[in-house]
Amino acid sequence: MSNNAVSLYLDPQIRDWVLFPITLVMILVGILRHYVVVLLQSPPKVVSKAAMREQRALTRSQILRATASNSPIPPSYYTSISQHLSDAFASGAYLKDGPPKGDNASAPPNPITDPAAMDGMMAGMKTQMVMMVPQMVIMGWINFFFQGFVLIKLPFPLTLGFKSMLQRGIETPDMDVRWVSSLSWYFLNFFGLNGLYRLILGDANSADSSRDMTASPFAAGAPAAGPQDFAKLFKAEKDNLEFSEGLHNWVGNDVENRVLRKYGKLAPAY
Amino acid sequence: MSLQSALQELSLFRRNNIRKSQETFNKGLVVLKAGGTAKLGEEGWAFLEQLALASLDIGRIDIADQCLLQLAEKFPGSPRVDVLTGIRMEATESPSTVLSYYDELLRADSTNAAAWKRRISVLRRMNKVEKAVEDLNEYLDTFYTDVEGWLELADIHSSANQYTHALEALSHALLLNPQNPFTFLQFAETAYTAGDLPLALKMFLVVIDMNEVEDEDTIPLGISVRAWWGTKLCSRQLVSSQTSHESNSNTPVPKNIKLIDELATERVLTAYSGEHGIQARSLVSNWMSGR
Numbered sequence: 001m002s003n004n005a006v007s008l009y010l011d012p013q014i015r016d017w018v019l020f021p022i023t024l025v026m027i028l029v030g031i032l033r034h035y036v037v038v039l040l041q042s043p044p045k046v047v048s049k050a051a052m053r054e055q056r057a058l059t060r061s062q063i064l065r066a067t068a069s070n071s072p073i074p075p076s077y078y079t080s081i082s083q084h085l086s087d088a089f090a091s092g093a094y095l096k097d098g099p100p101k102g103d104n105a106s107a108p109p110n111p112i113t114d115p116a117a118m119d120g121m122m123a124g125m126k127t128q129m130v131m132m133v134p135q136m137v138i139m140g141w142i143n144f145f146f147q148g149f150v151l152i153k154l155p156f157p158l159t160l161g162f163k164s165m166l167q168r169g170i171e172t173p174d175m176d177v178r179w180v181s182s183l184s185w186y187f188l189n190f191f192g193l194n195g196l197y198r199l200i201l202g203d204a205n206s207a208d209s210s211r212d213m214t215a216s217p218f219a220a221g222a223p224a225a226g227p228q229d230f231a232k233l234f235k236a237e238k239d240n241l242e243f244s245e246g247l248h249n250w251v252g253n254d255v256e257n258r259v260l261r262k263y264g265k266l267a268p269a270y
Numbered sequence: 271m272s273l274q275s276a277l278q279e280l281s282l283f284r285r286n287n288i289r290k291s292q293e294t295f296n297k298g299l300v301v302l303k304a305g306g307t308a309k310l311g312e313e314g315w316a317f318l319e320q321l322a323l324a325s326l327d328i329g330r331i332d333i334a335d336q337c338l339l340q341l342a343e344k345f346p347g348s349p350r351v352d353v354l355t356g357i358r359m360e361a362t363e364s365p366s367t368v369l370s371y372y373d374e375l376l377r378a379d380s381t382n383a384a385a386w387k388r389r390i391s392v393l394r395r396m397n398k399v400e401k402a403v404e405d406l407n408e409y410l411d412t413f414y415t416d417v418e419g420w421l422e423l424a425d426i427h428s429s430a431n432q433y434t435h436a437l438e439a440l441s442h443a444l445l446l447n448p449q450n451p452f453t454f455l456q457f458a459e460t461a462y463t464a465g466d467l468p469l470a471l472k473m474f475l476v477v478i479d480m481n482e483v484e485d486e487d488t489i490p491l492g493i494s495v496r497a498w499w500g501t502k503l504c505s506r507q508l509v510s511s512q513t514s515h516e517s518n519s520n521t522p523v524p525k526n527i528k529l530i531d532e533l534a535t536e537r538v539l540t541a542y543s544g545e546h547g548i549q550a551r552s553l554v555s556n557w558m559s560g561r
Contacts, residue, residue, distance in 0.1 A: 049380040053412045060414045063445055072448040072476075073441040074469060076519040081441070251479075252472035256524040259475050263486050263537075265529050 008179065010150065018182065019151045022142060026189045029134045030197055030207035036130050037206040042123055050096045054230050057094035061085050061237050068244040070251055078248050086241045089234040096230070127206070139186060146182040154178045276300045281313065284320055291327035298324060299333070307340070315344060322354060326361050334358055349375070353384040360388075365396045383413055399426060410442075417446045421453075424460070433464030434518065451480045451493055458500055468521040471504035471530075490541040498537045505531040
């Protein structure tokens with residue numbers, strides 16, 4: 001084993017001219033990317049009053065429904081609010097463009113033709129580009145100049161399973177797993193530098209690219225899960241409201257007996 | 271007072287939303303004189319806003335202007351600073367000037383909730399109550415979850431003797447904030463004023479029911495004294511006049527109303543049994559017996 005361990009000598013020049021440069025370049029590119037993303041960020045879109053009202057209308061009925069089984073308000077008030085909401089949902093009073101005029105409202109909006117949704121998608125694409133391009137360039141650079149380089153030896157033993165992770169780009173069956181190839185070093189940095197970025201740039205940085213690999217450009221800019229067909233959602237919510245109305249139970253229904261029991265004026269119920 | 275303790279106090283005020291303007295101002299001045307804003311970093315801006323509001327509260331407009339100047343330099347075009355500027359204008363300018371200023375803000379961004387609320391408060395101050403109510407209704411239709419707004423609407427309606435509308439506004443506030451006994455108490459008292467005694471009685475009892483600390487052997491304190499008084503007032507009238515009580519909300523009168531009346535009498539008298547209440551006790555028991 002000891003014989004095996006010293007079978008390979010690394011030129012210190014590799015350390016100075018390959019290992020450190022790769023690491024340094026990746027850190028610097030990450031920081032640069034952070035600032036480019038900050039520059040690219042468009043100011044938050046101004047939402048019109050009507051659009052905001054439409055988005056928030058559902059919360060109203062959700063709050064109402066959530067309290068139904070233990071409602072703080074008496075039945076007559078509950079039903080009046082509930083009725084008002086379901087009437088409004090039925091007539092489409094909360095829709096951004098006002099109540100639908102004919103029966104042509106059934107077509108769901110197409111995200112490609114809706115300019116508001118398009119903006120969000122473009123913003124996602126832009127940041128995505130800033131993530132992908134530098135990473136591709138760095139990987140090409142490493143592949144071109146340092147292909148097949150062994151850069152570093154890990155100071156601890158590892159099992160054979162790590163071979164494909166640590167020695168990518170070197171097709172040798174019996175080299176010790178502790179040796180790390182240049183391409184693997186790139187990947188280790190790629191996934192492992194986030195902690196360092198957080199230290200340098202603060203928590204909400206956008207330098208870490210491994211996180212964005214999983215995100216789709218279409219979802220990145222639109223946290224509201226894309227455009228929704230509010231007309232349909234409102235119709236569904238109307239049914240939910242009717243259902244909750246049956247569940248309504250006012251906390252005041254039996255409160256006098258509860259208070260009397262608490263003060264020992266009435267025998268306990270059980 | 272050291273700089274460190276002043277800073278700590280102030281950040282505590284900010285976090286817990288405490289208004290104590292004079293105290294905030296005194297402490298803030300210490301910080302401002304020592305040049306602590308630079309040391310605070312990001313938090314320094316929140317401090318400047320706090321100090322500006324506090325100094326407007328106590329009429330030190332010069333200090334408010336100082337803070338505002340720094341904030342406007344750092345955040346040009348920020349809606350938050352714009353609203354703060356509006357509040358500063360309210361202190362000296364005529365209401366119509368301020369109103370047009372807020373109108374302009376809202377034209378630029380119709381979803382600026384803070385500016386909208388300030389506008390409504392200015393309208394109310396100018397005694398344009400109808401316009402204020404109209405605006406407030408529209409505001410609450412958009413920003414439903416603003417409990418403050420619902421309470422304000424209830425207050426405006428109550429001040430105009432429109433108790434039914436006030437109760438409606440309060441019921442929204444209750445839906446949004448069902449864990450707050452004070453909102454229930456306000457609902458109960460508004461219902462009592464509106465003459466809906468069975469509803470008021472139920473709501474007073476809910477307030478009592480919510481108070482988990484109190485039981486038979488403790489002396490009622492704070493909110494529960496008020497709730498017991500309310501219960502007593504309702505039950506006394508419900509017991510004495512056997513005629514059916516009209517309830518707009520169709521709330522039935524509890525069957526064991528006599529028991530509730532007795533319990534309420536007992537609890538109210540208990541409230542006046544401590545060291546502080548003992549002088550008033552004879553008055554209260556006189557009132558209790560003289561029905």
